Amino acid sequence: MQSIFKTISVITISLQTLVYLNLSAQITPANNIISVDISTFPQNAAFTYDSCFQKGVDAGIGSVGLYQNWTMIEVAPLTYNLSLFDIANIYYPAYNMPLDLTITAIHTNNLEVPADLVATPYNNPTFINRFKAMLDSVHAHIPDVTLNSLVIGSEYDVYLGSNNTLWNNYAEFYNDIAIHAKTLWPDTKIATEITFGGLIAYNTNAQIVNTSSDYIGVSYYPLNPDFTVKPVSAIADDIEALIDLYPGKPLFFYQYGYPSSALCNSSDFLQRDFITKTFEIWDLHPDAIKGFDFTWLHDLDPVMVDYWGDYYGLTDEVFLEYLRTIGLRTFEDMGTDKPAMQELLCQAVIHGFSDVDVECNTSISDDNLLATLTINPNPVKDYFSINGLPDNATIAIYNMYGEMVSVISQPKDKIIDVNHLTNGTYAVIIKNEDKTIAIDKLVVIK
Numbered sequence: 001m002q003s004i005f006k007t008i009s010v011i012t013i014s015l016q017t018l019v020y021l022n023l024s025a026q027i028t029p030a031n032n033i034i035s036v037d038i039s040t041f042p043q044n045a046a047f048t049y050d051s052c053f054q055k056g057v058d059a060g061i062g063s064v065g066l067y068q069n070w071t072m073i074e075v076a077p078l079t080y081n082l083s084l085f086d087i088a089n090i091y092y093p094a095y096n097m098p099l100d101l102t103i104t105a106i107h108t109n110n111l112e113v114p115a116d117l118v119a120t121p122y123n124n125p126t127f128i129n130r131f132k133a134m135l136d137s138v139h140a141h142i143p144d145v146t147l148n149s150l151v152i153g154s155e156y157d158v159y160l161g162s163n164n165t166l167w168n169n170y171a172e173f174y175n176d177i178a179i180h181a182k183t184l185w186p187d188t189k190i191a192t193e194i195t196f197g198g199l200i201a202y203n204t205n206a207q208i209v210n211t212s213s214d215y216i217g218v219s220y221y222p223l224n225p226d227f228t229v230k231p232v233s234a235i236a237d238d239i240e241a242l243i244d245l246y247p248g249k250p251l252f253f254y255q256y257g258y259p260s261s262a263l264c265n266s267s268d269f270l271q272r273d274f275i276t277k278t279f280e281i282w283d284l285h286p287d288a289i290k291g292f293d294f295t296w297l298h299d300l301d302p303v304m305v306d307y308w309g310d311y312y313g314l315t316d317e318v319f320l321e322y323l324r325t326i327g328l329r330t331f332e333d334m335g336t337d338k339p340a341m342q343e344l345l346c347q348a349v350i351h352g353f354s355d356v357d358v359e360c361n362t363s364i365s366d367d368n369l370l371a372t373l374t375i376n377p378n379p380v381k382d383y384f385s386i387n388g389l390p391d392n393a394t395i396a397i398y399n400m401y402g403e404m405v406s407v408i409s410q411p412k413d414k415i416i417d418v419n420h421l422t423n424g425t426y427a428v429i430i431k432n433e434d435k436t437i438a439i440d441k442l443v444v445i446k
Helices: 002-017 049-058 083-094 125-141 164-184 196-201 203-212 234-245 268-284 302-312 317-324 339-350 367-372
Strands: 033-036 064-069 074-076 099-107 147-154 189-195 216-220 251-256 289-294 374-376 383-387 393-398 404-409 415-417 424-432 435-444
Touching: 033 049, 033 339, 064 083, 083 125, 099 125, 099 251, 125 164, 147 164, 147 251, 164 189, 164 203, 189 196, 189 203, 189 251, 196 203, 196 216, 196 234, 216 234, 234 251, 234 268, 268 289, 268 339, 302 317
Parallel strands: 033 289, 064 099, 099 147, 147 189, 189 216, 216 251, 251 289
Antiparallel strands: 374 383, 383 415, 393 404, 393 424, 424 435
């Protein structure tokens, strides 16, 4: 059993530390955005929105999401409740924090329009003009707020389904609203949020809608139909499929998360690995992916789990556990960081988004030796060597799924053959007398 646990330990090291040592990370705070939904669910009332917001700042957030259904704003025909926007206009400019504002006419599987418009087609001028009038009032109440993006609709592909008429009507509505929004906020990016499944399954309709988009808005939770999680390794193919569909426009993941519940076949550590994998993918596609909004800061409390279950009309136990455990921190008392939150903080520091003091476990025990150990060449085609390698070193190579693909003890002439490896990124673990002395990234290109 001891050898099994040692192997598991090395795999964990490879997954956690690969990006920590990636000095050529490509995402930057100047070009990319980390965001976190600032939820305030912990039980202790002393943990205020200010406290939660600071947790987001620690994670290097470059924008904050503000979400409103149309019915929350227009409470009666041409009568608006704009108190939240008045607060936002004071709060966020004080921190120089931009907003990603989402306003929905359709929220997932629910129509969220004023009661007198429920039977009105989305492309009807009356429907469109009422939405414009509401936007005009919102604009008047946030003159000091900087909008990074305005998002019209959230996961509405679930509601529209395969109905081409509804999609065409929505495309006309969205195009008209996008044009109007640009007159109000000329420098703001316009987007509409569709689920990953909807972007794939209804690609033709989604492409038509996104003609008017500056960002391709995505809601992404890597789940199977029964709400259990997909393997972390699956997210690379999913994200790259979207990049292939929209090569000319950057993606923005306005909802993005991975539950940690065992009922979803997940764990705290799989959720952490999801964060690690996200940054690995992001570094490969910094121009294609503008940002990720991680959902949520905290796990949901039981009352909110029941509320959202009722709202979506889903009472499946696994679905409710997915909702409950998608946060990066726990709900109890004032909340504690889950491993995923620690990983997000580490990634934010390493990539220059944050300077918070956080302990990142790199498992490198000899900094002087590390400075002398370099892989050459890297990227590599057939062979590589490690400068400064001790005579009694052991080298283990892991793929990005945490699987060991090679182990070499005291390599002859310190030359390592990689002809058996396929194209990709690998973790190289270097040990000396069972002591891990270095971990680095190897890129194989043939």
